[in-house]
Each structure stands twice: as structure tokens, then as C-alpha cells.
Amino acid sequence: MSVHPRALEHTESGVIPQEAELTAGATIEPGRSYGFFTDTTLCIGCKACEVACKEWNELPAEEFKLTGHSYDNTGALSATTWRHVTFVEKLSETNGARAMNLQPFQSNWLMMSDVCKHCSPAPCLEACPTGALFRTEFDTVVVQQDICNGCGYCVPACPFGVVELNVPDGKAHKCTLCYDRLKGGLEPACAKACPTDSIQFGELSALHDRAHKRVESLHAHGRSDAYLYGAPDTAGATNGIDRLNAFFLLTDRPEVYNLPPEPSLPSRRVLPSLLTGLATMAGIAIAAIVALVGE
């Protein structure tokens, strides 16, 4: 009987080196780029990712309050919610009737597990004056809690609204792509917990290949609305952001999922702003001179 070869290696010890090879098909080694491919068409909105994230990272719960916004009761990514599932009900036809036609895979009730994008280059990292935010050996972006001074520059720098200051300690917190787990050869908690492989962890190049094939396959299934957001040269990787290491497959406009249609690197906006500022100053100076000369 054919048995999975890795199953025979570690029957008793309990610890499996490079466990991610078994659970995600990825070997985790420093010096390579890792990320998430979140395929919304496979998401069933179970929120196992949110729970696994909170359990592993020991994050507290938000307020216990019904939001009335479909099945979303955590609302948004925050300093204490690093995975968040968005729910968008789309059951109305234009004539007021219920939509009866479904598309293959997820449709009519959109669910998307959002997360820090681990941008490359990362705006938050550029804004950080202390070096608390850094790029790890796995090409992910992490806040070092012992260095962060809580200045909060990273918060407005993030085009996705991911980073937030935590009230109790005043420091910036966000997804670490389970830096500690990667160092132990484990895939991140959310990806491991996802029952339908909507969240896939792996080496970026492999994920990009898989994602492009998935889009092709969905197009062949008749899902012409499927597209990638955040892979190189796709929507979401715009205005100086080359790629999002956590990228997505979407079937509706980015705004529907609460994603910016064209995120940008704030530093790219510095030069134009600076020039505009200088031009304004120059204009005022010239006006003043003209006025003075006129007198």
C-alpha cells in the first residue's frame, strides 16, 4: 500500500522538522521570499484564520458587539486583529428580485480574509524612524516591539489601513506572517487552519505561478471576473509598490472588499508635493517681490 513518505518519518517524536513541506508544500529557508496567496473564490467565511491567528499570537478579543454588517463582527484589521474576514452580500438583482444564478466557486455572498500585505517596498517600513519595522530574512515585514517607540508614523503611511497603535502599550502592531513559526519550519497559523486552502502560504514565485494558473482555470470555468490583486504587474501593485507579498484573487472591484484600487508608496508622493510646495513658495516670493517693487 502506498503510504505518504513523510508519514513514516515521524510517527512518535511529535516534532516534524520543516513541517511546512507536509502542510503547504514549501521548504522555509532564510533568504527566500514568502507570502500568502488568498484565493477568495475558495473562502467559506469560517473565520478559522482569525481564530488561529489570535490563538497563536495570543491576541485579545475585540468588543463583543453585533455590528449588523452581515456575519462580520470584528469589523477591520487592527492592532489586535491581524486576520479579518470581510463579508459582502450581493443577492439583489437590479429589479429587486433575489439573484438566482450562481457562478462556479464563491459568488453572491463575498467573503475575503484580509491581512497585512507585507508590501515590497513597504511604506510602513520607510516611514519608521527607529528601525523597529524591518524586513526579515523571509522577505516579510515585522515590527520589533522592543524598539518601537509608538511614534505612529507607520499608521498613515500604510495605504491599506493595516498598522495600528495598540492602546495599552502605545506601540504599533500587525501581522508578522508568523515570523516565529517560519523560523521553526511551520507555515503561518492562518494558512494552516484554512480548511479549503483559500489561504495558501508558500514561496512567492511558486505562489505567483499557482495564482496565474488559478485565474486561467477560473476563466475557463466561466469566471471572467477573476483577477489578481497585488501580484507583480497586477491591480494593487501600483504607484511604487512592486508587489504585495500577501496578494489576493478577487472577483469584484477592490473597493467592494475594502481594498484601495491603486495603493501608492507615500515616498513617491514626496517629490511632487515638495515641488508643489517649492513652487508655491516661489510664487509667493515672486508676488512679494513684485508687490515690493511695485511700491
Place this chain on the structure above:
Amino acid sequence: MPSLGATFGRGAATTTQWDIANADCVVIMGSNMAENHPVAFRFVMQAKEKGATIIHADPRFTRTSALCDIYAPVRAGSDIAFLGGLINYIINSERWQNDPFFHEYVVNYTNIATIIEDDFKDASELDGLFSGWEAEKLSYNVDSWQYRGMDIPATLAEAYVHPSTDDPDKMIEKQQELTRRLPPSDPTLKNPKCVYQILKRHYAPYTPEMVERVTGCPKETFLKVAETLLKNAGRERTGAWCYAVGWTHHTTGVQMIRAAAIVQCLLGNIGRPGGGILALRGHCSIQGSTDVPTLYNMLPGYLPQPSAMKPHKSFGRYVEVETPPTGWWHNFPKYIISLLRAWYGDAASPHNEWRYQWIPKMVADHSQEPMMLAIADGLIRGLLLIGQNPVVGGHNSKLVRKGLANLEWMVVRETFENETASFWYKSPEEDTNGAGARAQDIQTEIFLLPAALPGEKEGSFTNTQRLLQWHDKIVDPPGDCRSDLWFMFHLGKRLKQLYADSHAPEDEPIKNLTWDYPTQGAQDEPSADAVLKEINGYTWPERKQIDDFKELKDDGSTACGVWIYTGAYPRADFNHARSRKPDAPDGPGTHLDWGFAWPSNRRIMYNRASADADGKPWSERKRYMWWDADKQQWTGKDNPDFSSSKAPSYRPDFTQGPKKGVDAHDGKSPFMMSADGKAWIFVPSGLKDAPLPTHYEPVESPVRNPMYRQQDNPPVKKWARSDNVYHDVGDPQYPYVITTYRLTEHHSGAIPTRFVPSLAELQPEGFAEIPPELAAEKNIANLDWIVISTARGEIEGRALVTERLRPFEIAGRRIYQIGMPWHFGWQGYATGDVVNVLSAIVGDPNTTIHEGKAFTCNLRKGRLQLSSQGVAQS
């Protein structure tokens, strides 16, 4: 699960969850699989990626619907009309009539050709009743449902099924006919009394138009489902069905599942890869709890519980009336004697009836709902609850609380203080002058004993696919927390001590019970390993493990706790349930070394049907088990669920004397548990309400039955009384249909989830889902407070106005349906009013399961007048 048991022989899912990935079509009905079985749903997604069509039929558009290709909205409780429509469509379709596959499958493997007694009449002739209805007894005499000239024992571990027959010997004699000849049949299917012709007549009224009229599902959508099913059946293609408590929680629940079982028989989908019916169980080890069991009406391994109402007075008579002459159950004496040997050890012998008289006999329906009534009426004085929260999960919660207040004592074993343990001081009734008693007036002495969590104890789960998976202990339970096994073992030991000096005959069973599991550690934790070894069975008195139930004997030389689990611990050094070796991606995919599946590690049951009548695979694509003529045995990817050396060409030679057991079955009878070896499209015995599923309205319905004069299930169990009032049909005071359900984020009574902050925040509060059309009529906005009421009680909660719910046009009327998750109570971080305050105690005639999925209610904007009655925070 009497429906799957009655149809196929065993009350369990016929297939495995991972095999769904091989399906070409998956129908999910009576289940919100993505929400309540998200891990199993991954295999549905795998099937989808391989090109399968996924169908969801449900009253609500759920997270499951969102991932499907076809969504069919059906009014809660109208499922049989929909399924009957499918049966009617299939048997009259050109494809089914002309493709020889279907004829070969059903004629050989099901009882479709069998001829039924001449005086049988179906519901189409009797306006919703079948022949044999005895109105004064509210039950059926099933004589006319039998095969012509024979009495057919049920497959449900109750072979004695004729309470109307005064003379058991007459029944036994008529059953013996099965050992003398094959049942009468007409393979041409032309005999007007053969099952096929009865089926055709019975389902003729279930036209697509009627389906739309009764269920509210648009005719076009229904037809799309029917065509998709047919298209994905045959030699090359198979389809699977998944259901869960969305079917069982009805007074017609057993018959809903039966209807799906008939569809699967007709389509040739049982016993084949990518086929079958997956009964998605409601908890992690519910399959185990019916196998071992915790049910009042069965002994372990689905053996009949002795009953004072049946000829069970002596062991000899009990065995005589409960042993079918043919089929696998003919081995019943071996299993019951091995069980008695396991329980009473050397105290049992053939000279003392193997101590049969020590087993208590049933005197009534002792299931949970009548038990709650008996408690409310003061008939029961003490209650021991293990992992149960009946104040939240029990129906008619106010009546339940009234009963608990009547008890002398109650023991609650839980991981947190649940609503049941705290009702006496926290229940909304207790701090008002309402119907309930005041805390100081409640005399019930309540013991709350802290329980260990799964990671704090070792043991096995038996999941949905009959798979035993052992788990090790990770850490010791904290403080006074103990495992349930520890509690039961030490309770037993203390009882034995207490009665050690007694000479009273009624104390003998306790004194003689074998209770010698070794213990370990500071807490004297009994060995779960030793328990599983006993469940598996061993020789007596050597206690040498046995590896197959074929080795069990009726002479007392074997002891076995649960015969169907034999093989789980086949050797002293091998716990098969602990095995964790998955097949490689290029392997057979049956994962025979991942845990142990009963029976005998067979993963797809009835897999003889994966080959044609001659024993050849139906197709290369659906190859699974086949007859190896050279080796003269069945072989393939799984263990055969068939006599491994019985050739397809075998015919019982009745001229050589009577044939017993499976020797009476020919080589093309894959359903070895049943008396005739066939799947029962028509059920002659074993079910109390119908041989063929028939549409009846829920006990509480806004409409008259559009199909028959008979309104609801004729033998339905009702307990109408002042504290359990039912609404009349179409009662204008309660015009809306309400359905109750669970959410991904919580687990049933939700004690394991409402106390966990990271789960509680995800669904933090009770709510009612209502369609925008109804909200507009009632001027209710999203998140407004509303009061939902029935004759049993009133609760409040917030409205979640959503288009996922829709109005139904039923028999020319607009029917609104609302939905409420029932997880909530006053304990934990996620709170809400107890939804089961609204529901009534009522039962399916076969299982006494309630109708939480479909009853009627009213609703209004606002809050309960006494704000203290609501527990949700404003």
C-alpha cells in the same frame, strides 16, 4: 439513524468525507456544510476543482450556498416534496428508462423488483395514509407492507417488528420463508404490485409544478437540479449527497433521509466511489455515541435493547424473536453473548441466561424529550448531565427549567458553569414574578463537577465517516478537573463498594459488573487503552485480542464490548485507531492506515455495488472493488464489504435445505445486513411512519398540506399540554415560519465557544435573520430590537435584515420565514436569549427527535416589557 439503517442495513454514512472529492456532483441538502462541517467541506471544494457540480437546497442562502453552482430555495419542512419530485422525474426520464446501467443496478442491488402483498395501498390511494393505519392506536399494522408471502425482519437491530401480531411464532415462521426461497420478484418491473410500479404511482403527484407549489422552489431551478443529477449518474459518473441535522430535526426527518436514499439507489450511487450518502454528524463523536451507545433503545453495536413491551421475557425468547433467519444479523446471538460476557465476566453462563435478566428493560419512550416531561411531572428525581446543556439545547426551555426546579438533585459535568447549572439563580424566569420559581424556592441540589478538555485526556473520537481516531493526552487537567472516563470509572467503583455487602438481587448487576480497568498516575486515571481493548473484544478468559468480529462466538469463549468496533485494537500492541499513515498522492486514496473505520476497516460500505452483477468494475473511471476470478476473491482499493470469497455467480441452492445468514443471499446482493441482501427502496418493516417517504407538513405550519388530506406525519409523537401548547395550522397569531440553526463560530449549546474570547467576538450576540420584505412590513430596521413569540414563550434579540432570507409563495400565499441561531444563553462572553424557549416538545415517530427546523412564530418590533427577562445587553 433509522433511515439509512432501514434502507441499506447500517445506520451510518455510507462513504467517507475524503471520497467526496471523487464525486461528479455533490448535493447538500438538510445541511449547511460549509458552516457546520468546514473541514469536510474542503473535499467538496476538491470535487469542484475537478469539475463537479455543487448543489445546495436550503431555506436560507448560507455560506454553503455561496460556494455552490446551483442554489435551490425550499421552504423549511418541505424537503420530501422536493425529493419526491426528483424521484418522479428520475424514473420517468428517458435517460433512466433507456440506459441499461440503471436497470442492471436497481434490479440486482435494490428491492425495486420485489413484489409486495396484494392488499398494500399507498398514500396516493388513501389521501396521505398507507394501508394498515390504526387510527385508535395512532400506529400502522405493517402486515400489508411485507413481501408477498413473507415476513421481513427489520435491519435496525429490532427484528421483532410486529407489535400488532399477537403470536410471535407466526411471525418467526413467516420470516423462515426467507431461508427457503428468494423473495418474489419481477425483474421486468411490470407486475403492478412490484416496488417499481408502487413507486411510480406513489410519486406521480410529485410533478415539477407541485414541487414549486409546496416548496416554493421555482420549477426551473428544480428541473435544473434534477437534470444535473441524472447527467452525473451512470457507469462513468457518480454523485454524493450530504445531509445533517437540517433533515433530522423534523417530525418527518427519517423520511427525508429515506427519500435521498431512494434517489441514490435509483441513480446507482451507493457503494461506489464519489457516491453515497454522507450523514454529517452534529458533534465530534456523535457517531460513536450511537455506536457504543448513549441511546436508550439500543445496546452497544446496534443490538436490540430488551423491552417489556416485546416478547423478551427470557433470553431464549429474546434471541429467538430478534435473530433474523437471513442476512448478517443472523449472527446476533454471538454479539449479544460476547457483550454479556464482557459486562458480567465469569458471572455469566449459559445456565443463567448469560445474566440477560440483569439488563433493564424498556417500559416506554425514554428519550430526551419525554424524559424532560417526566422530570417536569416529578417522575424523575435525579439527573446526571455529561456534556449536555438542556436549558439551551433542550426544546421548550421554560418547561425544561420548570422540570429542573423539580429535581432533588442534579449533577452537571462541564468545563464551564453552563445555563443548566446556573438556571436556579440566573435564568430570566427566576428573578421575576413570571412563570418560573424564585431562586430561594428551588430545592434542587446542584453539583457542578469540572470536566477535562480533549487535550487533557486520551481516548478516541468516532467521526461522521465511522472513523475511530485516537488522540493522546497533551497535559494533565488542572485542579479538580477530571476526564469523563475517570468520573464514570470511579463512580462505578464507589457504587460497587457501596453494594459490596448487599444480598439484594437487584444489586447483583452492580456487584458483578467487570470493572477492572488499570489506573495510572496520581489521580488514578483509568486506562482508556484498556477500555478500547475490551470494546474491540478478546478471547475469554485468556483476554487475547481478536482482529475480526467473524471470530466472535456464541459459547461464551469471547468477550466484546461493541462488536462492530472489532479490529480497532486487533493486537495487544496495535491500536489501529491511533494509526496515522495517509496514502501518498498516487495511492488508492482510501487511507486504510489512517485510523480505523467500522466495520472491519471498510471505508465505503456496500462496495460490492462498485462492480457490476458479474463482478467487473462499472467503468475504469469508477473502478473500486472487483471480483478476481483467478484468486476467487474480491479485491480492490478497500476492504470488501461482502463475503470476500463469494462469487458473483453464487446462487443459494434451496433444494439442499434451508439457507441461513448470508448464505441465503446470491452473489449480487451487496447489502448483507438486510434480510434479502438488497437496498430497500421500499421498507417493509423497521419504520413507524411509511414504507415510502410522503410529504407531510411540519406539526406547526402556516399552510394546509397541499398534497393530501393528511396534514402531518400520522404517527408523530405529540405531547399537547398546557405547558407545551402547539399552534394550529395557519394560526393567524403565529403567521411566520421559524427555523433554528447553528453558526460556524459556535458549537451547539456553545459552552466550548461562548467562553472563548476569540470565538465569542465573532458571533457575540443572539440575533434573528429576517427578509427585508417582512422587515419593511413591520417597520424593522437592521439591528432593531425585536420580540419573537410562540405559545411556549417570548424572547428578544436584534434583527439582522438580510436578503439571504426570502419570502416563499406557497400554494398561492406569501409565506415569510425567519431564522435564529440557537447557541445563546446568559453565560460566557457571547450572550443572547435562549431560542429554544420558543420551540415545542414534539417528536419524529421513529427517533423522537424534535422539530427545531420548522415551526411557527410571531414577531414584533420592540423589547420584552420586563427588561430583566432579556439577557442580551442593550
